[in-house]
Amino acid sequence: MSTGMLRAGSSRRSKTKSPYARPARSTRSMPATDQARGPALATDQARATDPTLPTDQATTSSVQNIPQVPSSVPNACGMYSSPPAQMSTMPALEPQHSQPQGTSMSTVTSPLVAQHVAQIQAVGTMGRLPSLSNSIWIVGSSLIKRAEQYASMSTEFGTDLSLPNVSVLWKGVSGLSFDSVADIICDLRSKYPHPRFLVIHAGGNDIGKDDNPLSRQQKFIKKVMVNLSTDMPATCIVWSHILPRLYWRHAISNMAAETSRLRINSSVATLVLKIGGASIKYVDIKPNQSNLFLNDGVHLSPSGNHEFVSTLQSALRQFIDGKSLCYPKI
Structure with missing residues (x-):
């Protein structure tokens, strides 16, 4: 009797939805964050139970959450930080000096370049990123080309x-104008x-060209230096002072050219030191020492090349030893 009543009551209660009944799975909604993480968590569990599961089928949530950096973002020098996936060679580069019509050249006082300078200064003169390379690049005009020839034939230098433990790469180009320097360096960066x-x-x-007044030349050199220092944070950019000459081809007078040379060297060296670079001054090569120059008044004689290369050697040794980045020491 009691058993029958219980069963009957149970049958009647089953027609009414119990407040404790589990909701159907189809009505349960997953939060947006859980939905996004769900597949990754599932694959984490699958990977834990089956180590042989391929990686592309078991991507973890930690890997999914890492933002991907675009591979084809050009840097300030016109180069790519890393080659785009679809490119096997470096892209064609436009000369550093090309400017759109109606625009003016960026200067160190412009907001963008000033921001770059501030960022580099934050690193500190002796606190640049450590370089894993033991190489040194020397890039310049025919003076560098002739200096390399002199050094290679000398038992004193080589x-x-x-x-010690250093490899020097020389790149001297006859008749080099400064607006080609960035292109040469970008080419080297694509190879080494x-x-x-x-x-x-x-x-x-x-110096002395009609289309390249002193103020423009100073601003452009500084712009290139800042861009290189930004793009190559593990490299110490070294400003090698422009040498004096007995004859300046484009200048109105030797005195005017010498004044421009001194101003360029002073302003560029000051900037380079501020952004963590170095400076080399050739104090023993003076315009009144004709024995250090060839008859053209521009290129150095054997005695002049010896002084030039010897200063380069001493300055680089000082920099490598972690001493003052200004040669000679002030």
Whole structure:
């Protein structure tokens, strides 16, 4: 009797939905965050139970959450930080000096370049990113080309300037104008790892040109220096002072050209030191020492090349030893 009543009551209660009944799975909604993480968590569990599961089928949530950096973002020098996936070679580069019509050249006082300078200064003179390279690049005009020839034939120096555990790459271009410097360096960057030191010796061939007044030349050289320092944070950019000459081809007078040379060297060296670079001054090569020059008054004689290469060697050794980044020491 009691059993029958219980069963009957149970049958009647089953027609009414119990407040404790579990909701159907189809009515349960997953939060947006859980829905996004769900597949990754599931694959994490699958990977834990089956180590042989392929990686592309078991991507973890930690990997999914890492933002992907675009591979084809050009840097300030016109180069790509890393080659785009669809490109097997470096893209064609436009010259650094090309400017759209109606625009003015960026200067160190412009907001963009000033921001770059501030960022580099935050690193500190002796606190640049450590370089894994033991190489040094020396880029410049025919003076660098002739200096390499002199050093390679000298038992005192050699191509690597007798610097221990260091490889020196020389790139001298006859008649080099400074607006081609960035293109040369970009080409080297596409072929070799970034060097520990990058020595730039150029600008003398531009002094006195009608289309390149002093103020414009100073601003452009500074712009290139800032861009290189930004794009190559593990490389110490070295400004090699423009040498004096007995004869300046484009200048109105030797005195005017000498004044421009001194102003360019002073302003560029000051900037380079502020952004963590280095400076080399050739104090023993003076315009009144005719024995250091060839008859053209521009290129150096054997005695002049010896003084030039010897200064390069001493300065680079000082920089490598972690001492003052200004040669000679002030």
